[in-house]
Amino acid sequence: MRYFHKFFLSITLxxxxxxxxxxxxxxxxxxxxxxxxxxxxxxMQHQLIKHTIQSTILNTxxxxxxxxxxxxxxxxxxxxxxxxxxxxxxxxxxxxIYYSDxxxxxxxxxxxxxxxxxxxxxxxxxxxLIVKSEFTQxxxxxxxxxxxxISQVFSEAENLLAQCTRLYFLILAVSTAAALGLSWALTRPxxxxxRATCAFGNGDYSFRANIHARDEIGxxxxxxxxxxxxxxxxxxxxxxxxxxxKRFTANFAHELKTPMTSVIGYADMIYQRKLSEEETEQAAxxxxxxxxxxxALSFKLMDLxxxxxxxxxxxxxxxxxxxxxxxxxxxxxxxxxxxxxxxxAEPAWVRLEYDLFKTLLLxxxxxxxxxxxxxxxxxxxxxxxxxxxxxxxxxxxIPSDELMRITEAFYMVDKSRSRREHGAGLGLALCARIAGIxxxxxxxxxxxxxxTTVSFTLxxxxxxxxx
Numbered sequence: 217m218r219y220f221h222k223f224f225l226s227i228t229l230x231x232x233x234x235x236x237x238x239x240x241x242x243x244x245x246x247x248x249x250x251x252x253x254x255x256x257x258x259x260m261q262h263q264l265i266k267h268t269i270q271s272t273i274l275n276t277x278x279x280x281x282x283x284x285x286x287x288x289x290x291x292x293x294x295x296x297x298x299x300x301x302x303x304x305x306x307x308x309x310x311x312x313i314y315y316s317d318x319x320x321x322x323x324x325x326x327x328x329x330x331x332x333x334x335x336x337x338x339x340x341x342x343x344x345l346i347v348k349s350e351f352t353q354x355x356x357x358x359x360x361x362x363x364x365x366i367s368q369v370f371s372e373a374e375n376l377l378a379q380c381t382r383l384y385f386l387i388l389a390v391s392t393a394a395a396l397g398l399s400w401a402l403t404r405p406x407x408x409x410x411r412a413t414c415a416f417g418n419g420d421y422s423f424r425a426n427i428h429a430r431d432e433i434g435x436x437x438x439x440x441x442x443x444x445x446x447x448x449x450x451x452x453x454x455x456x457x458x459x460x461x462k463r464f465t466a467n468f469a470h471e472l473k474t475p476m477t478s479v480i481g482y483a484d485m486i487y488q489r490k491l492s493e494e495e496t497e498q499a500a501x502x503x504x505x506x507x508x509x510x511x512a513l514s515f516k517l518m519d520l521x522x523x524x525x526x527x528x529x530x531x532x533x534x535x536x537x538x539x540x541x542x543x544x545x546x547x548x549x550x551x552x553x554x555x556x557x558x559x560x561a562e563p564a565w566v567r568l569e570y571d572l573f574k575t576l577l578l579x580x581x582x583x584x585x586x587x588x589x590x591x592x593x594x595x596x597x598x599x600x601x602x603x604x605x606x607x608x609x610x611x612x613x614i615p616s617d618e619l620m621r622i623t624e625a626f627y628m629v630d631k632s633r634s635r636r637e638h639g640a641g642l643g644l645a646l647c648a649r650i651a652g653i654x655x656x657x658x659x660x661x662x663x664x665x666x667x668t669t670v671s672f673t674l675x676x677x678x679x680x681x682x683x
Contacts, residue, residue, distance in 0.1 A: 220399055220400065220403040220407075223399045223402065223403055224395055224396060224399040227395040227398070227399065228391075228392055228395055231388065231391045231392070231395065232388060235384050235387060235388055235391075236384070239377075239380045239381070239384050242376070242380060243373060243376055243377045243380055246372075246373060246376050247369070247370070247373040247376075250369040250372060250373065251366070251369055253369075254345060254364075254366040254369045255334070255345060257364075258334065258345040258347055258362070258364040258366070259332065259334065259347060261297070261298065261362065261364065262332065262347040262349065262360070262362045263332075264297070265294045265297055265298070265304070265360070265362055266349060266351060266360050268294055268297065269290055269291070269294050269306065269353075269358075269360065270351065270353050272290045272293070272294075273287075273290065273353050273354060274353075274354070276290075282354065282356075284311060284314060287306065287308070287314040287315070288306075288314045288315045289315075290306070290314075290315075291304060291305075291306035291314050291315025291316075292315050294306070295315070295317055298362060298363070298364060300365075301342070301344075301364070301365030301367075302362065302363055302364050302365060303316075303317045303318045303319075303344075303362070303363035304316070304317060304318075304360075304361065304362050304363070305317075305318050305322055305359075305360070305361035305362075306358065306359070306360055306361075307324070307358070307359045307361075308356055308357065308358055308359070309356075309357040309358075309359070310356075310357075316361075318361065318363055319339075320339070322346075322348070322361050324348070324350070324359045327348050327349065327350045327359060328350065329350045329351065329352065329357075330350075331349070331350075332347060332348070332349045333347070333348045333349070334346060334347040334348070336366070341367075342365060342367045343365070343366050343367045343369070343370050344363050344364060344365055344366065344367075345363070345364045345366045346361065346362070346363050347361070347362050347363075347364075348360070348361050405425075405427045405433040405434070405437060406433065408425050408426065408427055408437070409425050409427070409433075409436070409437060409440060411423075411425075412424060412425040412440065412444070413440075416444060416447075422448070423444075424441050424444060425437040425440055425441055476510075479502075479503050479507065482499040482500075482502045482503050483499075483503060485499055486499050486500075529569065530567040530568055530569055530653075530654065531567065531568070531569070531570070532565050532566070532567055532677050533565070533566060533567070533568050533570060533573075534563060534564075534565055535561065535563075535564055535565070535566050535568070535596060535603060535605075535674075536561040536562075536563050536564075536596065538568070538570055538573055538574050538577070539559060539561045539577065539594060539596055539605075540559060540561070541574060542574050542577040542578055542581060542594070543557065543559040543581075543594060545574075545578060546578065546581050546582065546585065549582075549585055550585055550592065553585055554590070555585055555589065555590055555591065555592055556590060556591045556592070557581075557585075557592050557594075558591070558592070558593045558594070559593075559594040559595075560593070560594070560595050560596070561594070561595070561596035562596055562597050562598045562603075564596075564598045564603045564676050565676065565677045565678070566603055566674040566675065566676060566677060567654075567674070567675070567677060568654055568674070569653065569654070572650045572653060572654075573650070573654065575646070575650060576646075576647050576650040576651065576654075577594070577605075577607070579644070579646060579647050580607040580647060580670050581594060581607055583644070584607050584608070584609035584611070584668070584670075585609075586611075587609045587610075587611025587612055587613075587667070587668065588611040588612045589609045589610035589611030589612075589667055590610060591609065591610050592607070592608070592609045593606075593607070593608045593609075594606075594607055595607075595608070598676065599673075601675060601676055602673045602674065602675060602676060603673065603674045603675075603676050604671060604672075604673050605671065605672055605673075605674070606669055606670065606671035606672075607669070607670045607671075608667065608668070608669040608670075609667045609668055609669075610666065610667040611667050611668065612664070612665065613662045613663050613664040613665055613666055613667055613668055614660070614662040614664070614668055615664055644658075651672055654674060655674075655675070656672045656673055656674060657672060658670055658671075658672050659671050659672065
């Protein structure tokens, strides 16, 4: 059973029970109150008639004895005091009934002097209050029975019950409609949350629970939307990671296939054919060249995987030492290419992992040397609490629409030039990882035909502090 039905039925049952109890209580209270008034009135009237009979007997005594005909007349006169629907019986212990207009016989065995007995009798659809008493007057033991019609009390109660029943069903109908609306209003947010959950489970990660209530359900909806935002973001990250992994695998396979095809082709040529010395040297050179590219690719991949799996300790180092070391390593390559290589570094202490940081600088400088320009600058300058490192060249530059992708694994702006230089598009991806290990991020500024500048910042340490 749905929560809406449970909620609606619960409210309806509570309203039905509450209204029924209220109706019963009102009718019972009214009937009890009216009956008590009729009872008190009947008892008072019985006492009044008894006193009237006693007074009349005292006033009509003759020789101390009241004749039976006179007692009958006294009883008849007293019966007139009861009005329509009433009745009276006057009897003596020794002489029997003096007067009676009651249809049914009466039993006097349960009457005791000084006590009044009464009972409610229903006869022929009418309800009567019958009161009995015993008294002694002038030496004669007399029995008095009065009957008073109290049907009106029960008729009024029945009318009240009918009115209350009509009002009961009217209020119940209105309350049921209100309960239906209230149940819908209170359970609708849960229905929206259920739809959102089902949509999310079916892959619609953009669906949100549009609930603006300021209650617990509204808070639950907000928490659900926050959770959905987080899950959607994580899913997009996973999808992006899967996409990158797919591209990585495809590019890796492609990068392996190309040199291996060349190696196998030239090796087969040497094996199958008799070549001249010049042709053999040329084939061997192609085999060596492609082998060197495979070697470079394997080293880069190992570096990338190592950075994912290993923790590194950053130690305080005088940064000019590692910058000058990187310059010395690449000076022969710069001279061979005819590139002016300048290193200007202000002294400062920073935290770094020496070998990784040198690899970062070597990759950035190697790209700058291969950019086709004539000038490469490695610059380090202190700026308050930070130390800024930049590598600049005046080469061919990078198109603006490709700047966002240059740190992707295997991505190459100029694929033919990269392959000639034994590149695989992994250098800048490696640099981005190393920069992240050092708590910084590479920033690129490039203009086609004018060159590229790559920069990043490190936090300075007080000179001489220990890690």
